Amino acid sequence: MQDDPGERQSESNLAGTLGILLANLGTPDAPTPAAVRNFLAEFLWDPRVVDAPRWLWWLVLHGIILRIRPVKSARAYRLVWTRQGSPLLLHARALSEALREELSGTQCIAMNSLPELSPAGNITAVIPPHNEDGAPVLALGMSYGSPSIPQALMQLRNAGVRRLIVLPLYPQYSSATTGSVFDRISRELQHWRWIPELRFINNYHDDNAYIDALAMSVLDHWRSHERTHLLFSFHGIPQRHSNAGDPYERQCRETARRVAAQLGLSAADWSVSFQSQVGREAWLRPYTDEFLLLQARTGHKRITVMCPGFAADCLETLEEIAIRNRNAFMQHGGEHYTYIPALNAGKRHALALAGLIRRHAAGWMTS
Numbered sequence: 001m002q003d004d005p006g007e008r009q010s011e012s013n014l015a016g017t018l019g020i021l022l023a024n025l026g027t028p029d030a031p032t033p034a035a036v037r038n039f040l041a042e043f044l045w046d047p048r049v050v051d052a053p054r055w056l057w058w059l060v061l062h063g064i065i066l067r068i069r070p071v072k073s074a075r076a077y078r079l080v081w082t083r084q085g086s087p088l089l090l091h092a093r094a095l096s097e098a099l100r101e102e103l104s105g106t107q108c109i110a111m112n113s114l115p116e117l118s119p120a121g122n123i124t125a126v127i128p129p130h131n132e133d134g135a136p137v138l139a140l141g142m143s144y145g146s147p148s149i150p151q152a153l154m155q156l157r158n159a160g161v162r163r164l165i166v167l168p169l170y171p172q173y174s175s176a177t178t179g180s181v182f183d184r185i186s187r188e189l190q191h192w193r194w195i196p197e198l199r200f201i202n203n204y205h206d207d208n209a210y211i212d213a214l215a216m217s218v219l220d221h222w223r224s225h226e227r228t229h230l231l232f233s234f235h236g237i238p239q240r241h242s243n244a245g246d247p248y249e250r251q252c253r254e255t256a257r258r259v260a261a262q263l264g265l266s267a268a269d270w271s272v273s274f275q276s277q278v279g280r281e282a283w284l285r286p287y288t289d290e291f292l293l294l295q296a297r298t299g300h301k302r303i304t305v306m307c308p309g310f311a312a313d314c315l316e317t318l319e320e321i322a323i324r325n326r327n328a329f330m331q332h333g334g335e336h337y338t339y340i341p342a343l344n345a346g347k348r349h350a351l352a353l354a355g356l357i358r359r360h361a362a363g364w365m366t367s
């Protein structure tokens with residue numbers, strides 16, 4: 001059990017700062033086989049990601065996968081790696097900064113001024129907590145690799161956070177991603193003496209401002225690129241997860257439907273597909289790579305692709321969609337292929353996430 005600095009704080013600090021934990025998947029520390037191996041060993045051992053029987057999976061993972069995949073994946077990572085490191089981490093850090101900026105005019109309501117606690121029933125009293133301007137404190141934590149979720153939680157705890165909103169940067173809920181964030185947090189909090197108040201954002205697949213930001217990013221793109229058939233490509237999950245009640249596929253399709261409706265597209269103008277499948281079992285269909293080859297040969301030879309499930313560009317969008325699938329599409333008869341970047345640290349994205357946080361902080365914040 002870890003002692004909590006909060007326990008040693010004065011009465012006035014019981015007000016407690018509001019903390020925001022932005023969570024994402026994680027990425028290797030370097031585009032090398034050794035670093036990718038470390039990352040994959042942690043990631044692929046998570047039973048939410050691969051739910052095969054443990055002893056069998058341990059043998060397959062360590063005996064086969066971790067001997068082959070790190071070399072292949074490191075090669076792919078090298079194609080998108082930047083001077084400042086992994087694109088996923090760079091974009092997530094920039095988004096976190098943009099969100100901090102967006103929330104900087106917002107103040108926490110002190111715990112002891114909540115309506116039910118205030119004798120006067122007055123909720124306007126605002127006591128600035130530890131950070132100077134009273135704005136929430138943000139930390140970025142990854143489910144695998146670093147900065148880790150435990151590191152982010154520690155940062156928030158050291159800043160005096162007593163109320164915590166967790167925002168997994170996955171617009172569509174899936175057990176493999178959002179569920180893993182929850183597991184990682186609850187595992188860490190088992191060691192804390194004083195657990196903070198906690199709100200967990202489950203998904204935001206149909207949030208108006210998120211849909212709006214996506215639709216505007218398409219329009220922005222089409223201002224300087226040809227307007228073509230629009231493909232919404234989402235990361236896949238095993239079909240089995242979907243059959244067992246994971247709402248992911250339904251939420252992906254709803255996001256796409258809402259964006260298409262906002263753009264005024266007819267049914268023939270857009271499609272949905274699922275990318276990045278791993279292993280031999282059936283994943284959600286249609287597969288993005290197969291769908292694109294079919295289009296290149298006999299369907300829409302001019303295509304625009306976006307990946308609304310990725311809050312930040314990463315290996316799966318930059319290497320798989322913008323490079324690998326593009327090359328295959330063009331080599332098999334395709335004529336035009338462009339990729340619309342993820343929302344990343346864009347103003348509309350930060351605004352959408354800030355709105356989401358404000359709504360989930362009802363009673364905890366004032367603007």
Ligand SMILES: C=CC1=C(C)c2cc3[nH]c(cc4nc(cc5[nH]c(cc1n2)c(C)c5CCC(=O)O)C(CCC(=O)O)=C4C)c(C)c3C=C
Nearest residue numbers: 025026027028049073088174176177235237278314315316
């Ligand atoms: C093996 C099972 C996997 C499941 C299930 C899965 C679901 C899933 N993943 C994301 C988002 C990302 N995945 C990323 C990389 C990645 N994913 C898998 C496997 C599964 N993903 C692997 C093995 C890898 C590593 C790269 C590789 O070797 O191909 C990333 C990018 C990380 C980066 O460093 O850039 C993201 C983001 C979602 C949203 C999802 C389910 C909905």
Ligand SMILES: [Fe+2]
Nearest residue numbers: 025235276316
């Ligand atoms: Fe993945």
Ligand SMILES: [Fe+2]
Nearest residue numbers: 276315316320
């Ligand atoms: Fe991949």
